[in-house]
Amino acid sequence: MDKSEISFERMRTFVRVVERGNLSAVARELGVGQSTVTRHVQELEEAVGVPLLSRTTRRVTLTEEGSRYYADCIQILRLAEQSVEEARTSRSALAGSIRISCTAALGVLHITKLIFAFQDLQPDIAIDLSLSDERIDLVREGVDMAFRLGPLTDSSMKLRALGESRRLLVASPDYLARHGRPTVPQDLAGHQAIRMSNVAGSDILVLQGHDGSRHSVPFDGKFRVDHGLGAREALIAGRGIAPAHHWLVDDLLRQGKLEPVLPDYSPPSVPLSLLIVPERSRIARVRLLVEFLADQVSAMPGVS
Template sequence: MDRSDVTLERMRTFVRVAERGNLSAIARELGVGQSTITRQLRELEEAVGVPLLSRTTRRVTLTDEGSRYYADSIQILRLVEQAGDEARGTRGAAAGTIRISCTAAFGVLHASRLIFAFQDKYPEIAVDLSLTDERIDLVREGVDIALRLGPLTDSSMKLRPLGESRRLLVAAPAYLAARGTPVSARDLSGHEGIRMSNVAGSDMLILEGPDGRSHSVPFAGRFRVDHGLAAREALIAGRGIAPTHQWLVDDLLASGRLVPLLPDYALPSVPLSMLIVPERAGIARVRLLVDFLVEQIRGIPGIEKAKP
């Protein structure tokens, strides 16, 4: 391999093609001809000595060698970016791009607003916000920070617990007027439930009663959905009862469009955490956003102090 032919420009082109799978799209994005993209890829493969991409008439995919080279390329390019950021940071400049992944509904209702405030404070920092409830590979996707609900197992990331997300049962007054208001946990089995299809065990509610005992209640319904904002709309429309995060419906509770149910019973809370890619944790702008979010998320309704 002639290492002098493995240039950062060719590596960046390869990474973009690997992520998009389309040569013409990358050519348009970079403002060059498709032949230029093809040439850069060919020259990189010749320098590396193995085929990195498999090309068909409709799509470009990674070979096995290409998948490994892509993961390494991401790390190399980010180290190059980090070196430049740190050099600029010696002049005290809070600038550059931060890439964030966030649980979808939480991102729409709360994280985006906090990011706006952060950018007002640091106008030279750009933020690329990706909203998804899927657990993604942060390094592979080029993400610096992720905000996630639920238990986390990725020990390769730096984890900052942000708090516990309080959950409660709610419904619209119109639904309760038509179907009656449950007064005990066992009453729920006769009601229409709004369920999350991407949450394991959503067909069973676990509630802690006023006596401290745990109650398992079958929970069924005709509407299942994989996005919190759609569940919110179903609640507003009076489609049933749902266990929901307080931050998702706090404004609707305040206005009376939804009401809480079974106040003497408690649903298990859910941990809210921040994951930080270790190699990015030392970058000044990333540190600024991490500290800002840790401080501001405490003020979101229903986010309680993390359990020790």
């Protein structure tokens, strides 16, 4: 097959096979026979001139060349979609889908509610929300925007700063009744810490005093977890003390299920940002959602 025979249809089929990892699943999704899906991939490989997929009886995986070509296909297809959308009228531009990535705890507790409110205002816009604490490659994963907590390193993305997420130390009343209440940062060394296993350096807790002082204290315990909602459950169960974002525990503080610990000291706040794929930021519905989220997120507990 000549290179000029490469089509969007074959590229889309290839992308879906990569994402689903199964030829028959893609065939069912597209409403075609599996032989058609197989033919599209084979024709694309012939046109490109290299194997793109390794096939077994159960699954297909990317070759090294296929991995690079998949990333290129994502960009090409997104640009093609964008060129069509930008040619639509302003009304029809507010229809379609938006893909968002968000850290899981923030997404479950707050961002889903904001998305529901946005869709009530814009019922023709579909939202695909991916909840993951991993920092994914937005372009490779076909994501339009992502919430990020903490410092950013990806300078190729468009950044919208949403504010600072304040944190505090908390524990359950039951835990404090059984183990005592720390009065100075150094007391934490004798307590059980609930640590995030996916945060580097979480065995040392940095606290800032209201008087400007800075304290670094050892922080360890018998329970570590890689998910904010897991840490929240451990706090409720009285398993120890943990630094937490206000938005993670605000309702529990109001209900008396958790209490502040060392209220005159706090962990440093964390930047909260939206990363947006630059090419997607020009699409009307994406711009609309970004402005909506930027306005609404500031009302979340502890974000300023």
